[in-house]
Amino acid sequence: MQTAPRHVELRYDPAAIDQKWQQRWADDQIYHVDDADPRPKWYELTMYPYPSGDLHIGHWYAMAPSDCHARFRRMQGYNVLHPIGFDAFGLPAENAAISRGIHPYQWTMDNIQNMRGQLRSMGTIYDWEREIICCLPEYYRWNQWFFLQLYRQGLAYRAQAPVVWCPSCQTVLANEQVLNGNCERCSTPITRRDLEQWFLRITDYADQLLDFDGLLDWPEKILTMQRNWIGRSDGVDISFDIAEYGLDASEIRTFTTRIDTIFGVTFLALAPENPLVAGLTTDQRRADVAAYVEQARQTSEVDRLAADKEKTGVFLGSYAVNRLNGERVPIFAADYVLTTYGTGAVMGVPAHDARDLDFARKYGLPVRTVIAPIEWDGREPAQAYVGDGFMTDSGPYDGMTNQEGTEAISNDVERAGWGRRAVSYRIRDWLISRQRYWGTPIPMVYCAQCGTVPVPEDQLPVLLPPDADFRPTGESPLAANAGFVNVPCPNCGIPARRETDTMDTFFDSSWYMLRYVSPRHESGPFDPATIEGWAPVDQYTGGAEHAVMHLLYARFFIKALRDMGLIGFDEPFLRLYNQGVILGEDHDKMSKSKGNVVNPDDVVGEMGADAVRCFLMFIGPWDQGGPWSNVGINGIARWLNRVWALMQHDANQLAGGDSNDETLRILHRTIRKCHNDLDRFKFNTAIASLMEFSNHLSKVWGESAVDAATWRECVRAFLVMLAPIAPHLAEELWERNGLPYSIHQQPFPEWDESLTAEETVTLVVQVNGRLRDRMEVPVDIDQATAQELALASPRVQPYTDGKTVNRAIYVPGKLVNVVVA
RNA sequence: GCCGAAGUGGCGGAAUGGUAGACGCGCCGGUCUCAAAAACCGGUGGGGGCAACCCCGUGUCGGUUCGACUCCGACCUUCGGCACCA
Numbered sequence: 001m002q003t004a005p006r007h008v009e010l011r012y013d014p015a016a017i018d019q020k021w022q023q024r025w026a027d028d029q030i031y032h033v034d035d036a037d038p039r040p041k042w043y044e045l046t047m048y049p050y051p052s053g054d055l056h057i058g059h060w061y062a063m064a065p066s067d068c069h070a071r072f073r074r075m076q077g078y079n080v081l082h083p084i085g086f087d088a089f090g091l092p093a094e095n096a097a098i099s100r101g102i103h104p105y106q107w108t109m110d111n112i113q114n115m116r117g118q119l120r121s122m123g124t125i126y127d128w129e130r131e132i133i134c135c136l137p138e139y140y141r142w143n144q145w146f147f148l149q150l151y152r153q154g155l156a157y158r159a160q161a162p163v164v165w166c167p168s169c170q171t172v173l174a175n176e177q178v179l180n181g182n183c184e185r186c187s188t189p190i191t192r193r194d195l196e197q198w199f200l201r202i203t204d205y206a207d208q209l210l211d212f213d214g215l216l217d218w219p220e221k222i223l224t225m226q227r228n229w230i231g232r233s234d235g236v237d238i239s240f241d242i243a244e245y246g247l248d249a250s251e252i253r254t255f256t257t258r259i260d261t262i263f264g265v266t267f268l269a270l271a272p273e274n275p276l277v278a279g280l281t282t283d284q285r286r287a288d289v290a291a292y293v294e295q296a297r298q299t300s301e302v303d304r305l306a307a308d309k310e311k312t313g314v315f316l317g318s319y320a321v322n323r324l325n326g327e328r329v330p331i332f333a334a335d336y337v338l339t340t341y342g343t344g345a346v347m348g349v350p351a352h353d354a355r356d357l358d359f360a361r362k363y364g365l366p367v368r369t370v371i372a373p374i375e376w377d378g379r380e381p382a383q384a385y386v387g388d389g390f391m392t393d394s395g396p397y398d399g400m401t402n403q404e405g406t407e408a409i410s411n412d413v414e415r416a417g418w419g420r421r422a423v424s425y426r427i428r429d430w431l432i433s434r435q436r437y438w439g440t441p442i443p444m445v446y447c448a449q450c451g452t453v454p455v456p457e458d459q460l461p462v463l464l465p466p467d468a469d470f471r472p473t474g475e476s477p478l479a480a481n482a483g484f485v486n487v488p489c490p491n492c493g494i495p496a497r498r499e500t501d502t503m504d505t506f507f508d509s510s511w512y513m514l515r516y517v518s519p520r521h522e523s524g525p526f527d528p529a530t531i532e533g534w535a536p537v538d539q540y541t542g543g544a545e546h547a548v549m550h551l552l553y554a555r556f557f558i559k560a561l562r563d564m565g566l567i568g569f570d571e572p573f574l575r576l577y578n579q580g581v582i583l584g585e586d587h588d589k590m591s592k593s594k595g596n597v598v599n600p601d602d603v604v605g606e607m608g609a610d611a612v613r614c615f616l617m618f619i620g621p622w623d624q625g626g627p628w629s630n631v632g633i634n635g636i637a638r639w640l641n642r643v644w645a646l647m648q649h650d651a652n653q654l655a656g657g658d659s660n661d662e663t664l665r666i667l668h669r670t671i672r673k674c675h676n677d678l679d680r681f682k683f684n685t686a687i688a689s690l691m692e693f694s695n696h697l698s699k700v701w702g703e704s705a706v707d708a709a710t711w712r713e714c715v716r717a718f719l720v721m722l723a724p725i726a727p728h729l730a731e732e733l734w735e736r737n738g739l740p741y742s743i744h745q746q747p748f749p750e751w752d753e754s755l756t757a758e759e760t761v762t763l764v765v766q767v768n769g770r771l772r773d774r775m776e777v778p779v780d781i782d783q784a785t786a787q788e789l790a791l792a793s794p795r796v797q798p799y800t801d802g803k804t805v806n807r808a809i810y811v812p813g814k815l816v817n818v819v820v821a
Numbered sequence: 822g823c824c825g826a827a828g829u830g831g832c833g834g835a836a837u838g839g840u841a842g843a844c845g846c847g848c849c850g851g852u853c854u855c856a857a858a859a860a861c862c863g864g865u866g867g868g869g870g871c872a873a874c875c876c877c878g879u880g881u882c883g884g885u886u887c888g889a890c891u892c893c894g895a896c897c898u899u900c901g902g903c904a905c906c907a
Contacts, residue, residue, distance in 0.1 A: 008859075009858080009859045009860080011860095220825085221824095221825055221826070221901090221902085224824065224825065224902090225824085225825085225902065225903080228823095228824070228902085228903065229903085231906060233906070233907085235907080254907075255906090255907065256907060257906090257907070258907080269907090309905075311905075335905090336905045336907095337905085337907075338905075338906070338907090340906090341906045341907075342906070342907060343907095345907090346906095346907045347907080348907090349907090353907070354822090354905090355905055355907075356907080358905090424906070424907085425906090426906055544901080544902085545901095545902095547902075548902090548903095581901095618833090618834095618844085618845070619833065619834085620833060620834055621834085624826090624827080624834095626833065626834085627832090627833070629832085629833070629846070631832095631846060631847075632832085632833065632845075632846050632847095633846095634845095634846075635844090635845045635846055636845080638845095638860090639844095639845080641860090642860095684833090684834075684835085684844085684845095685834095685835070685843085685844080687844080687845090688834090688835075688843065688844035688845075689843090689844085690844095691843095691844055691845075692843075692844065695844090762840080764839075764840050766839080766840090766887085766888070768887070768888080769839090769886090769887060769888035769889095770888090771840060774840070795874095806887085807887075808887085809839090809887050809888075811839060814839055814840090815839055815840080815888090817839080817887055817888060818887090819887045819888090
């Protein structure tokens with residue numbers, strides 16, 4: 001959808017004003033950030049963009065309001081760092097290279113050049129001297145340096161892990177390249193392959209990452225998502241006896257959060273990949289089991305994790321002994337058991353677990369209720385009962401509540417040596433290896449003699465060779481580059497091979513906030529002399545889509561750096577605010593195929609940066625997102641037009657104007673409202689309050705109901721409040737009022753609480769909670785007088801005549817509510 | 822299925838438990854104009870009434886309260902996130 005016809009004739013030339021002031025601000029470096037500035041520091045960061053080519057309206061929606069907020073903090077007297085950079089490594093650059101034959105470096109840098117211009121057109125306070133670009137060696141060498149530190153700390157390790165593989169393209173696929181289980185390029189069904197890959201031990205920090213209470217002012221929604229992602233479960237590792245089979249292992253370890261249901265176990269289920277499966281399979285069952293395991297192996301992860309998949313499994317022919325009651329229960333292999341969670345084996349309690357019940361019903365296994373719901377009728381429930389109740393059919397534990405049972409059984413199990421209390425997490429270690437070209441080379445060398453050898457720090461950076469063939473060939477693109485791969489071992493000097501995988505780009509974004517503090521520092525990732533002054537980030541803003549990956553990785557990174565003694569703080573981002581999503585005019589997500597995409601350059605060209613900034617902030621609450629509107633923005637343009645005219649009136653014409661305290665009161669109330677709203681990201685209501693104020697000014701101007709001094713005071717304050725919202729227009733009008741450059745170095749106006757108070761208020765009179773009258777009364781009217789006036793009102797009397805007045809509620813300054821019966 | 826957020830005029834939305842609909846869009850009427858656009862002024866939740874006013878109204882049904890868009894319970898719908906986690 002192209003921009004609908006607009007009908008607002010602008011009275012000023014936004015293009016000229018935008019250009020004029022952007023140039024002037026840049027020339028004067030008024031947004032230059034000085035580390036030595038003595039004012040308190042405020043670090044406000046917006047998630048940096050991926051250089052995809054063009055700035056779209058979503059970027060504006062993320063960046064213009066956050067710029068407004070950062071400007072507001074600046075005007076409150078903070079030394080504000082509000083930097084920008086580019087998340088410049090990643091798959092799209094490689095795809096562009098493959099499809100268009102442009103080198104990823106060229107594609108990325110061209111895009112950055114283009115986007116810089118677009119970003120400048122927003123009129124933000126970015127200090128471009130601090131720009132960072134992750135794909136440049138001056139940045140990624142510190143990725144490599146951090147990797148080496150993590151390796152030294154034992155936080156980086158190498159292990160086999162499956163990757164998604166396209167057999168047709170002969171390449172590793174990222175999850176986002178998989179569509180319905182097929183390769184997005186050639187639609188071939190994907191398979192899996194095991195490769196040696198690098199991991200970071202984020203799981204070591206699982207409990208610390210769960211601890212955000214009191215530390216972080218983040219949306220509860222994000223904290224909940226992180227909690228769920230980490231997925232801590234407290235339970236018991238409990239073993240079942242298989243000594244009778246004479247295997248190396250004499251028991252099967254299972255993990256359960258419901259040890260209180262142990263007497264209800266009627267089977268055991270092992271993940272098909274569990275190494276015990278082969279040994280526990282009897283000869284008669286071997287063929288069936290082998291077929292099942294093979295089928296499970298073939299099934300792609302995607303299919304295996306598909307929703308509502310029917311539970312399947314196969315009996316191994318063997319049994320395990322539940323030591324608590326001596327019962328032998330059959331052992332199955334079942335693909336609903338995950339090898340990556342817990343112990344890769346579960347105890348099946350059909351009566352009290354929905355999945356186990358599905359499985360038991362399919363294979364005709366007994367269902368034994370051992371937790372009796374309150375008022376239980378003794379029959380087998382239709383669904384698994386997962387609630388609390390009393391222990392039953394559980395030997396010595398009968399009659400206890402299940403909480404007591406959990407405690408007692410846990411203690412007894414630990415005493416008997418059959419198991420112990422344990423914690424399981426859903427979160428896995430962070431796999432950072434990517435079989436890609438356009439990323440940071442992992443600084444490791446594999447030597448036949450010395451094994452895995454880290455590249456010495458003085459040999460960093462390991463440069464990404466510009467001449468690699470990055471087209472899909474069946475292995476990591478760098479692996480085909482002999483000049484890159486073949487190096488002498490840093491240790492012993494014999495010919496060795498470099499690691500040819502590159503790093504996940506989330507590695508770059510896990511510490512980029514530290515780089516902005518000293519982006520040109522050459523002897524380390526950041527300057528230790530200045531880092532603590534700025535970091536951690538005081539206010540972070542960005543999309544909620546980064547709730548778990550980026551935000552969790554960055555938190556992990558900071559804690560690891562802290563433990564290495566590199567920094568002295570625990571968290572990267574103290575406050576977080578998520579903006580919503582800007583939708584198309586049809587209230588649907590913007591997409592090229594729907595034709596509802598808004599190109600910000602077009603609208604900015606037509607109406608100016610300020611109108612676009614204002615409209616984006618005016619749509620609605622920033623965290624809720626909302627629809628773009630080509631006609632809606634006309635309202636903002638009209639308002640800016642009126643402001644343009646209003647703010648250029650000659651106050652001398654008001655020489656005979658009446659002094660008007662009402663205008664002063666409205667000014668101070670507006671300052672208070674605007675201040676509080678900008679503080680809390682309530683841009684829409686802040687702008688509404690400025691509109692109300694300008695409407696009022698327009699009215700009193702017309703009536704000459706204001707004196708010149710008050711008018712000038714109002715104009716000054718109004719423009720300063722407008723400055724963070726519409727920086728170009730405010731600066732131009734500031735200049736035209738003969739006020740000293742720059743408005744962006746003015747403090748935000750203060751309000752005088754005593755001046756916001758009215759002398760009289762409109763008191764609402766209700767009878768039984770229903771509005772019946774309004775009275776203009778002095779603010780400090782006492783209850784007795786207010787009631788008396790209310791009861792005397794001719795509009796109230798019809799409702800009280802012949803009734804008994806039981807009482808009256810008086811809310812000072814608000815209302816009187818007469819309660820009659 | 823679970824977790825989270827949200828349901829208010831024709832539209833975007835506003836409202837510390839206290840005048841529902843601020844502000845803006847759109848629409849209607851007017852001024853200006855040969856005319857239109859722009860601009861400016863006025864009106865605009867629904868129903869009734871000549872009018873003063875009255876009744877109804879914040880997804881549905883209940884509850885708490887002198888008073889509920891707001892708090893509580895159940896349900897419906899929409900949107901996000903997670904999804905066999907033992």
